[in-house]
Amino acid sequence: MALETTLILFKPDAVSKGIVGTVLSRYEKEGFKIRGLKMMALSDELLAEHYSHIADKPFFPEVRGFMQETPVVALALEGEDVISRVRDLLGPTDSKEAAPGTIRGDFGDKGGDAKMRNVCHASDGADTATVELKRFFNEGEIV
Template identity: 65%
Template sequence: MATQTTLILFKPDAVSKNITGEVLSRFQKEGFSIQGIKMMQLDDAILRDHYSHVADKPFFPEIVEFMSKTPVIALALKGENAIDKVRDLLGPTNSETAPKGTVRGDLGEDMMINVCHASDSPEAAEAEIKRFFKDEEIFAY
């Protein structure tokens, strides 16, 4: 298995419910290490870039409204096979179908209010980490 770094965004529901520590603890218990972490307010430009694959869809304004409701916490996590393992820990995107024991199954509500975004491929992780972090904000140790 390859060592990977993946991007996690703690969404506004996780921030407002004060569950970011609980979720981060689940990641760390699985052996992932923090390479970068910061809180930030997302603006229209970064949201349009991040969600460019759905920016032309009628529900895009709802995504922008939700994702800019509170600051988010951006997290770069490193570990063996991190991309797939993190996505397994989170469970399916739709929290209503996510099994209990997964982050979304335990803490999420629906398709959008689902605690975290996570990169879905090595290419996406690389682009997303660059989108949310400057080079000097990522630490290797």
């Protein structure tokens, strides 16, 4: 097992539902350590960079609008194999497919926006985590 740090973004649906603390406690109960935590409003530029793989798609303005509905909470989380374990805790990207007991199964949108309003973004691999952590945290903000 490898000690890793990953990025979690609590999306606007988590913020507006008031479940950030509830979800954060699930991560802590797994033994993960908080290494950075902050609330931030996401600029158009930051979202275009973060979602560069879909920025040219016709649905990107909807994604950008959603991600700017409220500030998000950025979390740097450390633990043994944290990247894959967090993704298992979250469940599938589509909340409608997420089993009860997973974060998305318990809190994600079950309607038409189930792939977008799914509580948290989590890095999908070590290389992605490195890039995303640098994107959302400045030097010295991860301790």
